[in-house]
Amino acid sequence: STMPKDFKHLPSHTCPVHYDLHLCLDFIEFTYSGCVQISIEINEDTDELVLNSVDLDVLSASFNNIPTQSITYGNKSEQTVRLKFPCKLMGTCTSLSQKGTGCLCLNYRGQLSDRLRGFYRSVQRCRGAATSETPCALTMLCPTEARRLLPCWDEPQLKATFQVAVEIPSTCPRLTALSNMPEEERRDLPSQSCSQSEPMPARELVRFAKTPQMSTYLLAIVIGRFDCIETVCQDGVALRVFSPIGRQSDGRFALEVARRSLQFYSELFGIPYPLPKLDLVAVPELAVGAMENWGLITYREAMLLVDENSSKFSMETVALVVGHEVAHQWFGNLVTMQWWTQLWLNEGFASWVEYLCIDHCYPEFDVWTRFIRNDFSKALELDCLDNSHPIEIDEIDEMFDAISYSKGAAVIRMLHAWLGEPAFRRGLQQYLRRHSYGNASTADLWLALSEASGQPVQQVMHDWIRRKGFPVISASLEPLPPPDSSQEASTRLQLRLRQSRFRSGQGPAVATASVGVQTELEKLDETEQLDGTAVSGERQAKMARISQNPVPDGNKFVSQHRSCSDLWRVPLLVQLSNEPEPRRLLLESAELAYPLPPSLSQLTDGHWLKLNWQCVGVFRVDYSDQMLDALVSALKRGKLGRRDRFNLQSDLFALVAYGKLVTIRVLEIVKAYRSEQYFTVWSDLLANLSSVQVLAEQLGLTAAWHAFLSYLCWPAFQRLGWDFKPGESHDAGLLRGLLLTYLGQAGHAEVVAEALARFDRHASGQCRLEPDIRAGVYATAARHGGAAAFDRLLALLDSPARGNGFISSEEELRILRALGILRILIRSSESWSCQSAPEFASRTPHR
Numbered sequence: 001s002t003m004p005k006d007f008k009h010l011p012s013h014t015c016p017v018h019y020d021l022h023l024c025l026d027f028i029e030f031t032y033s034g035c036v037q038i039s040i041e042i043n044e045d046t047d048e049l050v051l052n053s054v055d056l057d058v059l060s061a062s063f064n065n066i067p068t069q070s071i072t073y074g075n076k077s078e079q080t081v082r083l084k085f086p087c088k089l090m091g092t093c094t095s096l097s098q099k100g101t102g103c104l105c106l107n108y109r110g111q112l113s114d115r116l117r118g119f120y121r122s123v124q125r126c127r128g129a130a131t132s133e134t135p136c137a138l139t140m141l142c143p144t145e146a147r148r149l150l151p152c153w154d155e156p157q158l159k160a161t162f163q164v165a166v167e168i169p170s171t172c173p174r175l176t177a178l179s180n181m182p183e184e185e186r187r188d189l190p191s192q193s194c195s196q197s198e199p200m201p202a203r204e205l206v207r208f209a210k211t212p213q214m215s216t217y218l219l220a221i222v223i224g225r226f227d228c229i230e231t232v233c234q235d236g237v238a239l240r241v242f243s244p245i246g247r248q249s250d251g252r253f254a255l256e257v258a259r260r261s262l263q264f265y266s267e268l269f270g271i272p273y274p275l276p277k278l279d280l281v282a283v284p285e286l287a288v289g290a291m292e293n294w295g296l297i298t299y300r301e302a303m304l305l306v307d308e309n310s311s312k313f314s315m316e317t318v319a320l321v322v323g324h325e326v327a328h329q330w331f332g333n334l335v336t337m338q339w340w341t342q343l344w345l346n347e348g349f350a351s352w353v354e355y356l357c358i359d360h361c362y363p364e365f366d367v368w369t370r371f372i373r374n375d376f377s378k379a380l381e382l383d384c385l386d387n388s389h390p391i392e393i394d395e396i397d398e399m400f401d402a403i404s405y406s407k408g409a410a411v412i413r414m415l416h417a418w419l420g421e422p423a424f425r426r427g428l429q430q431y432l433r434r435h436s437y438g439n440a441s442t443a444d445l446w447l448a449l450s451e452a453s454g455q456p457v458q459q460v461m462h463d464w465i466r467r468k469g470f471p472v473i474s475a476s477l478e479p480l481p482p483p484d485s486s487q488e489a490s491t492r493l494q495l496r497l498r499q500s501r502f503r504s505g506q507g508p509a510v511a512t513a514s515v516g517v518q519t520e521l522e523k524l525d526e527t528e529q530l531d532g533t534a535v536s537g538e539r540q541a542k543m544a545r546i547s548q549n550p551v552p553d554g555n556k557f558v559s560q561h562r563s564c565s566d567l568w569r570v571p572l573l574v575q576l577s578n579e580p581e582p583r584r585l586l587l588e589s590a591e592l593a594y595p596l597p598p599s600l601s602q603l604t605d606g607h608w609l610k611l612n613w614q615c616v617g618v619f620r621v622d623y624s625d626q627m628l629d630a631l632v633s634a635l636k637r638g639k640l641g642r643r644d645r646f647n648l649q650s651d652l653f654a655l656v657a658y659g660k661l662v663t664i665r666v667l668e669i670v671k672a673y674r675s676e677q678y679f680t681v682w683s684d685l686l687a688n689l690s691s692v693q694v695l696a697e698q699l700g701l702t703a704a705w706h707a708f709l710s711y712l713c714w715p716a717f718q719r720l721g722w723d724f725k726p727g728e729s730h731d732a733g734l735l736r737g738l739l740l741t742y743l744g745q746a747g748h749a750e751v752v753a754e755a756l757a758r759f760d761r762h763a764s765g766q767c768r769l770e771p772d773i774r775a776g777v778y779a780t781a782a783r784h785g786g787a788a789a790f791d792r793l794l795a796l797l798d799s800p801a802r803g804n805g806f807i808s809s810e811e812e813l814r815i816l817r818a819l820g821i822l823r824i825l826i827r828s829s830e831s832w833s834c835q836s837a838p839e840f841a842s843r844t845p846h847r
């Protein structure tokens with residue numbers, strides 16, 4: 001979504017109190033007529049009212065039964081309708097001291113567009129009947145599209161109550177009609193109720209209960225044909241999941257996630273769910289993954305429904321997206337940001353708390369490690385670029401990006417860890433209680449959190465929210481100076497920390513990386529007895545060119561950019577190898593010396609020290625050689641937790657890009673990850689290695705690179721084996737699929753042979769592949785299975801449709817990705833002619 005750049009506030013002399021909205025839908029012409037009665041307060045006498053309105057045809061308007069003199073529309077960017085009256089309006093009001101209240105009544109017409117915003121139309125297909133399509137109508141009003149549904153004061157801080165009624169065709173079976181609140185009344189109407197000219201088909205009226213005070217962008221209507229499953233939660237909230245006809249049971253998982261989430265958030269926020277019901281609807285088309293409309297959350301089908309072909313990864317995604325949108329029912333909907341510039345708070349908070357919730361409800365998913373991979377890494381990757389932007393900015397056109405969502409979430413996670421759970425929870429509850437049914441700013445949240453914790457939250461967060469970038473902290477150990485002027489050398493150590501802004505490296509860093517790859521891979525060729533390739537003349541020339549570039553002095557990067565404005569107040573959690581709990585400290589200046597306890601007087605005897613415990617801090621760490629050696633040794637001995645293992649390799653690869661470390665050192669350390677067992681650590685490590693892969697390919701070292709990948713991944717895959725084992729962890733299933741993909745890519749002979757055999761049995765219908773390994777097997781078959789694999793993949797893509805079945809979007813994407821690999825191979829070899837190619841080219845994924 002994008003905001004108009006020159007977005008202006010409406011005149012502040014009027015304020016809506018209640019909207020009574022009546023819509024009459026025509027599913028043949030895809031139009032609707034609306035009648036809205038708005039109770040408003042007038043603070044300043046005027047003869048003119050200005051509302052937001054886009055693409056609506058206002059037929060008539062009156063205020064307290066006085067008709068307008070004129071109705072004019074603002075220009076495209078204003079998105080307003082201006083109602084001019086023949087007299088000042090205050091005199092017509094029942095006066096309440098300085099304010100006047102009255103009723104504005106508008107009759108208008110609108111189109112059900114096909115553009116996925118405002119009130120729009122879509123088409124539902126029913127499983128088992130490929131030709132049966134029914135139209136449906138639904139809303140997407142975020143951020144500023146409510147003005148396409150009705151003329152209104154379309155600003156988040158102008159909250160009002162709403163009562164919605166819709167007139168829809170009376171069909172058999174009946175259409176489902178949903179809005180934010182439960183249905184209050186449903187009855188058949190005499191025909192010709194909203195059109196005088198022609199007799200209309202039979203119609204019915206559905207009226208919904210009045211909402212509490214809420215923002216316009218959260219209003220929602222969904223009309224269509226759905227199946228439904230439901231449950232009633234402990235506190236009496238009616239919970240339902242709506243899915244396309246025939247896919248009722250695919251909503252079962254989401255229903256359970258939503259039930260657990262509602263209970264979790266009621267306790268976390270200390271406020272019961274504010275509405276009597278919550279509906280989750282899988283709609284055929286939505287501009288975003290999901291939309292948190294109050295009491296009526298809409299989802300793309302793939303974000304809500306889970307079937308027997310769904311991988312564990314997509315179940316995690318569904319759980320997180322459900323957890324995210326349910327969190328908004330309080331944080332965002334009950335308490336709303338003051339203005340769109342603070343959207344990051346809404347999204348950053350929900351993007352963090354969804355993990356807190358799903359980690360609580362499904363601990364086996366280990367979603368926090370996934371958070372580090374998805375949000376922490378993504379935020380840091382973007383935010384080290386010079387054209388990044390602060391989380392909170394006054395321009396609204398940049399608001400809906402990964403900085404708002406992911407860095408916002410990562411910064412809130414850091415704050416939560418630093419303040420501790422009890423203080424954070426108390427502050428959060430205070431904030432939500434104080435601003436319920438109203439609006440609040442980031443400053444209001446910091447205030448509540450600092451009251452609850454006694455910490456300077458406002459000052460600490462200011463650096464993180466209002467400034468772009470993040471620090472790199474270099475850490476080293478040195479002797480602790482003696483307490484007095486005595487000459488005796490101390491036997492104790494202190495930790496020296498220095499911070500500066502982390503910036504992505506330029507050209508020299510890439511050259512450094514290249515030199516490292518060359519050396520490391522050649523060394524590997526020798527030591528591991530792998531099939532290395534002869535150094536070609538071209539490769540030698542390339543190497544010579546790269547070697548001419550000097551390796552940069554890492555320290556130059558640090559000193560060059562140091563300035564006062566590049567300092568953060570950094571909350572730090574430092575883990576010492578001999579203490580169970582991390583130590584909390586605040587790095588408030590460019591440099592800090594922290595005395596270590598006598599028990600840690602040296603890093604021998606297996607002692608080590610890790611900054612950024614569990615990877616909760618938003619920064620990179622550059623350890624001294626001595627500290628890094630101790631950490632790697634701890635890693636090899638299995639002493640580091642999985643998020644710390646993740647963090648270590650992630651920082652090391654970032655430091656290579658930064659020009660502080662050579663790739664050879666990182667590749668050496670990476671070998672210690674052969675015994676790694678966690679999917680997310682592997683997934684990030686392999687993604688990081690892909691930058692080395694690109695270099696290896698350019699240098700003509702592909703074969704050596706494939707040997708390195710096999711060396712790294714094979715032991716872990718061997719441990720897991722090909723088949724699902726009863727009682728194995730959630731993580732094992734994910735990891736099997738990932739390692740299989742990479743081993744297939746590396747051309748590991750045993751893996752390729754088995755994958756092709758299994759693909760054969762799967763494609764011929766003898767033995768279905770487990771969903772978690774399907775992507776890896778398809779990709780391997782595409783790489784190594786030749787023309788036969790291509791035809792069989794295409795057949796898999798089309799067979800469900802021929803059998804009147806449905807292919808899930810996840811399965812479709814798996815096949816298309818594999819076909820994509822094939823197409824790349826075809827292009828590069830050009831020796832392959834394929835008759836099915838045009839058909840393939842016309843195929844696009846749903847979204």
Ligand SMILES: [Zn+2]
Binds near residue numbers: 292324328346347350
């Ligand atoms: Zn959100």
